[in-house]
Amino acid sequence: MGIDAQLDPTRPHPARRYNYWLGGKDNFQADRDAGDAIANVFPSIRTAARENRAFMQRAVRHLAGEAGIRQFLDIGTGLPTANNVHDVAQGIAPESRVVYVDNDPLVLSHARALLTSSDEGATAYIDADVREPGKILADPAVTGTLDWSQPIALLLVAILHFVEDHEDPRGIVKTLVDALPAGSYLVLSHATFDPLDGETIAAMNAVNEKIKPRFSPRPRAGVLPFFDGLELLDPGLVSVQEWRPESESRPTDAEATGYGAVARVG
Known part of the structure; x- marks a missing residue:
């Protein structure tokens, strides 16, 4: 099935809603409506989106720089x-x-057009859902692009709050982490x-019941177990x-409304 056949602009998607909050143009009215519904009760949502992305960039800079990681699965x-x-x-x-x-066809179509690699490196893109970790790990683009005998950075950035408890988010993370090489x-x-x-x-809970897909924010005690058995880098889960x-100029915890951490495997 082609990209256009899979794309439903009447259904909001987290990736496109996030794009809207970041000021992007790759979104539809359904995404903007869902994004505005959340922003109406939580005006700092755009700040939260920016801070989450900035966290990802700082983490990747550290891993590619000080930690010497050369492979990333996002x-x-x-x-x-x-x-x-x-x-x-x-x-x-x-x-x-x-x-x-x-798992959004618009993401994959834009990725193939815009995310070009350096000559020395490589990028690949696959259409898959985090709820199917086995499918991700077995995909030829994953097994062929990454060397699984060498350390890999696994990025699960602002994705697991779209996986509800009954979908076993801890089991998903464990399956993915267990496949990673030491280091x-x-x-x-x-x-x-x-x-x-x-x-x-x-107010957020009321909106959450009306929009799809719903999200599952978790307390710190619910996020920390994702790192079980791993070595948290300083400053830990914050x-x-x-x-x-x-x-030195940063938003408050209430404006950022998200936890983040980086941990070493093995």
Whole structure:
């Protein structure tokens, strides 16, 4: 089935909604309506989106720089903007190899058109859902682009809050992490309501019941188990804007509303 046949512009998609919040143009009215519904009760959502993306970029810079990682598996890629994973990694190490994974056909069509690799490195893109980790790990683009005898950075950035508890998000992460070679890393961020007041939480929950797909924000105690058995890098699991910040001027935890951490495997 082709890209156009799969694409339903009447159904909002998290990647396109995120694109809208970041000021992008690759979204439809359904995405903007869903994004506005959330922004109406949580006006800082665009700040939260920017801070989450900035966390990802800082994490990739650290891994490609100080940690020497040259391979990245980014699940839940989102629509291309400036400073994508391969832009950051190959800007430090041109030989870096990146595989992008998403289940929105618009993401994949834009990725193939816009996410071009350096001559020394490689990028690949697959259409898959995080809920099917076995399918991702077995995909020829994943097995062929990445060398599974060498460390790999697995990115699960702002994706697991779209996986509900009954879909076993911890099992998904374990399947993916268990496949990684020793010396690999997990980069993970996750939405939370921890710093929000009761009134805002009630309003967000009301909106969440009406939009699809719904999201499952988790408390810190619900996010920390994703890192079981791994070695958390300093400063541990913190609000995304507090993970190795590069500026003294930062939004509050309530504006960023997300946890983030990087952990070493084995």
